Amino acid sequence: DVKVTQSSRYLVKRTGEKVFLECVQDMDHENMFWYRQDPGLGLRLIYFSYDVKMKEKGDIPEGYSVSREKKERFSLILESASTNQTSMYLCASNSGGGGNEQFFGPGTRLTVL
Amino acid sequence: GQNIDQPTEMTATEGAIVQINCTYQTSGFNGLFWYQQHAGEAPTFLSYNVLDGLEEKGRFSSFLSRSKGYSYLLLKELQMKDSASYLCAVGVNTGFQKLVFGTGTRLLVSP
Numbered sequence: 001d002v003k004v005t006q007s008s009r010y011l012v013k014r015t016g017e018k019v020f021l022e023c024v025q026d027m028d029h030e031n032m033f034w035y036r037q038d039p040g041l042g043l044r045l046i047y048f049s050y051d052v053k054m055k056e057k058g059d060i061p062e063g064y065s066v067s068r069e070k071k072e073r074f075s076l077i078l079e080s081a082s083t084n085q086t087s088m089y090l091c092a093s094n095s096g097g098g099g100n101e102q103f104f105g106p107g108t109r110l111t112v113l
Numbered sequence: 114g115q116n117i118d119q120p121t122e123m124t125a126t127e128g129a130i131v132q133i134n135c136t137y138q139t140s141g142f143n144g145l146f147w148y149q150q151h152a153g154e155a156p157t158f159l160s161y162n163v164l165d166g167l168e169e170k171g172r173f174s175s176f177l178s179r180s181k182g183y184s185y186l187l188l189k190e191l192q193m194k195d196s197a198s199y200l201c202a203v204g205v206n207t208g209f210q211k212l213v214f215g216t217g218t219r220l221l222v223s224p
Binding site: 004031033035040041042043044045048050056058090099101102103104105106107 | 143144146153154155156157158161163200202204208209210211212213214215216217
């Protein structure tokens with residue numbers, strides 16, 4: 001059974017803290033994605049990686065960075081968390097090719113106080 | 114820019130049929146996906162259309178008209194467990210392949 005896992009389901013951090021969200025997939029997928037999901041705004045792409053150490057900015061990369069040191073692992077980093085980064089964060093992966101479905105992790109609900 | 118529209122909420126009765134529409138305006142179109150998302154859970158893949166026409170998969174069907182920028186998801190013989198959000202997502206090629214999501218349609222199925 002294919003699986004995308006995320007390090008935490010719920011996380012509470014304080015403004016200014018550095019936050020790491022981890023995502024691991026066991027499907028040997030080339031592509032990995034980080035989204036945030038907010039009511040009324042849908043899923044928005046933060047960053048994308050198509051290979052180890054390779055990354056592309058998505059639609060809302062400001063305030064975020066990413067790291068992909070191993071094929072199966074993709075990390076999202078909030079360098080200095082702010083209250084407007086309170087959101088649901090979803091990781092996804094797929095194999096190369098435009099028609100391939102993305103498999104999503106369960107999400108991390110991050111609250112920044 | 115990219116723009117995807119779908120209704121915010123729909124209600125239907127168990128056993129009925131419901132059609133969820135999605136219209137889009139995008140550049141670099143590379144297929145349309147539908148995902149189902151139950152509250153508090155991850156989105157799960159339902160269907161993919163890249164050519165015009167209807168794709169049927171059990172109780173769920175999805176239709177695409179590229180010339181009209183229009184898709185719908187048809188759910189038949191509704192069950193209570195179909196209460197969920199349904200996300201329309203357009204695949205676009207902007208140098209790399211990505212998905213642009215609509216805001217989702219929340220479907221409430223009542224007995």
